[in-house]
Amino acid sequence: MALPMWADDPDTETVEPREYRVWLTPGQARPIDGVRYDAVPTYPLRREEPTAQAADRWAWKIQxxxxAGGRPASYVVHVWDCEEAAPEAQELDVSAALEVLRRPGAVPCSECGADVALGPLA
Incomplete structure (x- = not known):
């Protein structure tokens, strides 16, 4: 089902219509009287396998x-290829990285963008 929605376009500072697609179960969708549904696809979309590049960007390393000075040790979560991350550190998935961020004093790195990627999820 395609629904019209509105989205901000920051480049032009305008609001534009966008298409939003969602799959519904037969119990959620009801036909509208007088509307033909012959052209509506009734098959699931084929799931594409992620590329190596897409899979890589979801790996994280912990520093x-x-x-020091009476303060406890803390943790910094980095994107896997961040220059600040230790090369020998084990790569973690997003769930493990979020678990580390839940520890007191743990922070995501702002240099590699981990704060942008993980901040809203933590």
Whole structure:
């Protein structure tokens, strides 16, 4: 089912109509009187396998900062290829990275964009 929606376009500072698609179960969709549905697809979309590049960007590395001045050790979550991340650190999936961010004092790295990617999820 395609629904019209509105979206902001920051480049032109305007609001434009956009198409939004959603799959409904037969119980959720009811036919409208007088409308033909011959051209409506009734098959599921084929799921594409993620490319290696898309899979890579969801890997994360954890940097443990040592305790100093009476403060406890803390953690910094980096995108897997961040220059600040230790090369020997184990790569983690997003669930494991979010678990680390739930620890007191843990922060996502702002240099590699982990704060933008994980901030809303943490």
């Amino acid at each position: 443990r900062t040592p305790a």
